[in-house]
Amino acid sequence: MKIFSVFDHYEGDVDAISYETVAIARKLADANNGTVVAVIMGHDVSDMAQSAIHHGADSAIVIDDATLKHFRIMAHGEALLKLAQDESPDIILLGANSNGRELAPYVAAKFGVGLASDCVDLEIDNGSLLATRPALAGNVMAKITFKKGTTQMATLRRRVYPALEADTSRSGDISTASAVLSEDDIPTKILGLETAEGEISLNDASIIVSGGRGVAGEEGFAPVKALADVLGGALGASRAAVDANWIPYKYQVGQTGQTVQPDLYIACGISGAIQHLAGMKTSKIIVAINKDPDAPIFQVANYGIVGDLFKYVPALTAEFEKRLK
Amino acid sequence: MEIVALMKQTPDTAQLSQRMDGLKLMAKGGPRIVNPWDEYALEAGIRLVEEHGGVCTILSMGKPETMEALKTGLAMGGKKTKAVFLGDPKFENSDSLCTARILAKAIQKVGDVSIVLAGKSAIDGDTANTAVQVAALLGMPYLGYVVEIKEVNVEEKTITVVRALEKGRETVTTTLPAVLSVLKELGEPRYASFMGIRKAAKAKIPRWGAKTLGLSPNEIGANGSLVAWPDVSLPPVKDANLEIIEGEPDEVAKVLADKLLAEKVI
Ligand SMILES: Cc1cc2nc3c(=O)[nH]c(=O)nc-3n(C[C@H](O)[C@H](O)[C@H](O)COP(=O)(O)OP(=O)(O)OC[C@H]3O[C@@H](n4cnc5c(N)ncnc54)[C@H](O)[C@@H]3O)c2cc1C
Ligand SMILES: Nc1ncnc2c1ncn2[C@@H]1O[C@H](COP(=O)(O)O)[C@@H](O)[C@H]1O
Numbered sequence: 167m168k169i170f171s172v173f174d175h176y177e178g179d180v181d182a183i184s185y186e187t188v189a190i191a192r193k194l195a196d197a198n199n200g201t202v203v204a205v206i207m208g209h210d211v212s213d214m215a216q217s218a219i220h221h222g223a224d225s226a227i228v229i230d231d232a233t234l235k236h237f238r239i240m241a242h243g244e245a246l247l248k249l250a251q252d253e254s255p256d257i258i259l260l261g262a263n264s265n266g267r268e269l270a271p272y273v274a275a276k277f278g279v280g281l282a283s284d285c286v287d288l289e290i291d292n293g294s295l296l297a298t299r300p301a302l303a304g305n306v307m308a309k310i311t312f313k314k315g316t317t318q319m320a321t322l323r324r325r326v327y328p329a330l331e332a333d334t335s336r337s338g339d340i341s342t343a344s345a346v347l348s349e350d351d352i353p354t355k356i357l358g359l360e361t362a363e364g365e366i367s368l369n370d371a372s373i374i375v376s377g378g379r380g381v382a383g384e385e386g387f388a389p390v391k392a393l394a395d396v397l398g399g400a401l402g403a404s405r406a407a408v409d410a411n412w413i414p415y416k417y418q419v420g421q422t423g424q425t426v427q428p429d430l431y432i433a434c435g436i437s438g439a440i441q442h443l444a445g446m447k448t449s450k451i452i453v454a455i456n457k458d459p460d461a462p463i464f465q466v467a468n469y470g471i472v473g474d475l476f477k478y479v480p481a482l483t484a485e486f487e488k489r490l491k
Numbered sequence: 492m493e494i495v496a497l498m499k500q501t502p503d504t505a506q507l508s509q510r511m512d513g514l515k516l517m518a519k520g521g522p523r524i525v526n527p528w529d530e531y532a533l534e535a536g537i538r539l540v541e542e543h544g545g546v547c548t549i550l551s552m553g554k555p556e557t558m559e560a561l562k563t564g565l566a567m568g569g570k571k572t573k574a575v576f577l578g579d580p581k582f583e584n585s586d587s588l589c590t591a592r593i594l595a596k597a598i599q600k601v602g603d604v605s606i607v608l609a610g611k612s613a614i615d616g617d618t619a620n621t622a623v624q625v626a627a628l629l630g631m632p633y634l635g636y637v638v639e640i641k642e643v644n645v646e647e648k649t650i651t652v653v654r655a656l657e658k659g660r661e662t663v664t665t666t667l668p669a670v671l672s673v674l675k676e677l678g679e680p681r682y683a684s685f686m687g688i689r690k691a692a693k694a695k696i697p698r699w700g701a702k703t704l705g706l707s708p709n710e711i712g713a714n715g716s717l718v719a720w721p722d723v724s725l726p727p728v729k730d731a732n733l734e735i736i737e738g739e740p741d742e743v744a745k746v747l748a749d750k751l752l753a754e755k756v757i
Contacts, residue, residue: 176658236661239623239633264657268635271620275588275627280717283587283618300726301617303504305513309722316717353632354665357651361659369657373757397757415676416655421504421614422527422675430756440507447729451756453747469750470735471743481740485748490757 167200167290170258171223172207172246173214174237174265177361180214182370183261185221185329187322190288191259192222192330198290200256203227205249207242207345209235215340220332224339227253231345237265238354243272244346250277252343255317257295259288262321263369270321281319282310286326295320303421303444324369325427368419373399373430374446376419379406380435380456380475387413389479390434396486402426402446404436420445434475438463455479492545492645495598496536496572497609497622498529500553500560504614512725517615525560528610530680531673533564533572535640536608538678540571543645548601552577552585552593558696565691566683575601579700581708586716587616591624593711596704598629606643606650607631607670619672626670634665638676643667 171191173184191202204218204226215226227249233241242265250258250273258273260266262284274281282297286307289296295318297310312318368374375394377387387401394401402424403417419426421441431449436442438454438461446452447466454467455475464470471478502516503524511520525533536547549564549572551557561574577597585593598604607629609622626633639653641662651664655674683691701711708714734750736743751757 176656239635243627264636267619268623268633271587271618271623272627272633274620275591275624278588278717280586281588281618281620282718283620301723302502302513302517302615303617304726305504305507306517306723307726308720311719311721313717313719354634354663356661356663358662359659360661367657430751430754440504444504451751451754452731453751464733464735466729466731467733468731469747470733471747472735472737473740473743477740478743481744482747485741485744486757489748489752 167195167198167257168253168255169195169200169202170205170250170255171202171218172205172258172260172266172269173218174261174263175208175211175214180217181261181263182329183263183266183322183324184218186324186327187259187261188218188222189330190322190327194257194288194290201225203253203255205229205246207234207245217332219336219338219340220334222330226338226340227343228340229343229345233345233347233349233352236356236359238352238356239268239272240354241345241347241352242269243276245343247273247276248346249343250317258317258319260319260321262323266321270319274319277317279317279319280312283321284323285310285320286323288320288322294318303441304447305444323427368400368402368417368424368426371400371426372428373397374402374419374426374428374449375399375432375434376402376404376436377407377413377434378404378436379410381407381412382435384412389476389483393432393479393483393486396483396490397430399428399430404439404442433463433467434479436463437461438466492539492543492606493601493604494536494539494545494547495601495604495607496529496533496547496549496564497594497607497625498533498549498551498560498564499526499613500524500551500557501526501613501615514723514725517723523556523559525563526610526613528612528614531675531677532608532610533567534680535673535677537568537571537681539606539640539643543643547572549574550577550594550597550601552582552590554578561696562691562694563683565694566687567681569684569687569690574694574696576696576698578698581701581712584713584716584719585711586718587618587620588624588717589711589715591621591628592715593704593706594621595625595628596706597699598625600699600704605667607668609670609672611636611672611674622670622672629670632665632669634663634669635672637671637673640677
């Protein structure tokens with residue numbers, strides 16, 4: 167059994183989801199006498215191959231080309247498609263980040279193979295991939311089965327499967343392949359790229375502190391942000407706070423915002439509407455601060471504080487300031 | 492300029508409650524809605540027609556009740572919109588690739604389409620595959636996570652947009668025809684006017700089935716699908732074991748800090 171594990175990176179940094187993906191590929195391969203081939207597409211990315219092997223791959227294929235410097239669905243898609251056609255892997259895994267969720271369906275459509283998106287678990291059942299994925303905003307779980315005899319593709323949700331520690335004694339074959347499209351063949355041109363500096367992205371955050379309507383205004387986010395900062399976490403929000411224009415949309419957690427799965431989620435003045443829960447209820451530990459003891463957020467919380475967030479949040483910030491110094 | 496807006500009808504997750512769990516809602520729970528993400532796509536389509544002329548054709552594949560979603564769309568867009576229902580019992584149980592195949596054929600049949608708009612994902616299946624696969628099958632460029640349409644150049648046949656990335660924003664240009672999937676920042680969907688609703692209620696919406704689209708039974712529905720979902724269940728209930736911490740803010744903060752440090756989440 168040959169498993170491709172596709173790496174993703176942004177401005178030279180490997181996206182952590184790539185290590186999680188190669189780890190689950192390793193698990194599947196070990197249980198089924200298989201091999202894991204890391205696929206790395208980009209420009210000046212050869213050192214990522216060694217790192218992929220240290221994190222669990224048996225070998226790596228690098229496609230290094232100027233056309234692949236930034237992710238472009240057609241350029242990357244055609245390169246991966248050609249590689250898949252040449253090598254006929256049994257399984258192709260990608261991380262379910264924004265690039266992976268574009269690249270995977272593109273290749274699946276062109277290759278004519280099945281795809282399960284945003285999976286939270288992957289197993290091999292009877293020689294075939296069996297994927298578990300949430301649907302309906304996490305309110306149901308579906309097991310996805312694949313038609314036999316073709317390559318099977320899946321994308322893995324962030325933070326559901328732990329990466330392996332890098333083991334620098336691991337070694338493996340590193341080979342290269344070529345890009346398929348030349349710059350003239352790619353209709354899409356990137357005119358500008360602006361990185362949002364100084365913010366921890368909600369997707370990678372292991373701690374998120376969110377505010378809802380209870381923060382009662384733009385200024386009300388100050389204590390919430392102070393707690394996030396002292397914990398080294400990211401700031402989040404409910405839709406009610408976003409709709410009130412107290413905070414930009416990119417902070418919205420929930421069904422029509424981002425789905426997050428941090429180790430710690432602290433909800434301040436958030437009632438816990440089903441749409442909000444959809445985006446965060448699988449967080450490892452949830453703390454709710456709300457003055458209404460019947461707020462539904464307490465049904466998913468591990469720790470609850472019933473009271474005024476403007477009293478308790480600053481107290482928490484002060485306490486952690488002491489402890490984490 | 493010919494525009495297509497892809498729209499799916501989905502269950503309404505606002506109806507979830509203690510009694511209405513995810514499985515019941517999927518099966519038949521109450522009235523269905525236009526997939527919330529697709530309303531932004533339709534709004535973008537209507538705005539493009541307002542600016543550049545032409546018409547926005549709403550395509551929706553689904554069960555007969557999908558007609559209701561199409562009428563909601565027509566009520567929003569009035570004369571700037573047309574609707575086609577893609578309905579056929581043979582379409583049932585299509586995976587995302589089969590759905591994309593059906594939509595792609597319908598787009599070709601609409602003819603001379605410059606821009607296809609889709610939502611970020613459908614809230615029921617939530618694969619976010621379909622629009623990418625429509626683009627792949629039609630050989631059109633795809634721009635996802637679009638938050639702003641900066642320019643459509645009808646003569647040069649190009650479009651420039653801003654895409655939201657996980658770690659930043661990208662300004663990008665491509666050639667038309669193209670498929671775009673849009674995010675909320677593109678603009679709030681308008682409300683349907685009273686007149687719009689009355690007109691839409693009376694609208695005759697054509698239905699295109701497998702035959703009309705020239706699709707053979709083995710490329711659509713369960714036959715054509717490469718994945719299946721035979722086992723759908725309720726998610727495991729998380730045993731949160733809520734512990735309420737009581738006391739003055741300082742004491743509570745100490746206790747909670749101890750607990751969170753012991754949980755090793757900080
Ligand atoms: C189609 C659709 C999609 C949606 N998508 C999302 C989504 O992606 N994300 C999302 O979040 N919502 C979403 N919603 C909205 C969702 O249903 C709720 O409206 C929203 O989550 C409520 O936000 P909230 O909890 O901040 O506000 P509220 O429900 O008003 O709750 C505020 C809470 O703060 C508490 N409070 C007030 N003052 C204080 C204080 N000083 N100290 C402590 N507690 C206090 C109150 O007791 C209350 O429980 C969606 C809705 C629909 C229909
Ligand atoms: N049955 C359908 N009919 C029309 N458009 C659809 C259909 N299914 C998906 N789409 C479009 O594709 C997008 C992504 O859907 P999905 O891949 O199901 O998450 C949706 O937001 C719609 O714009």
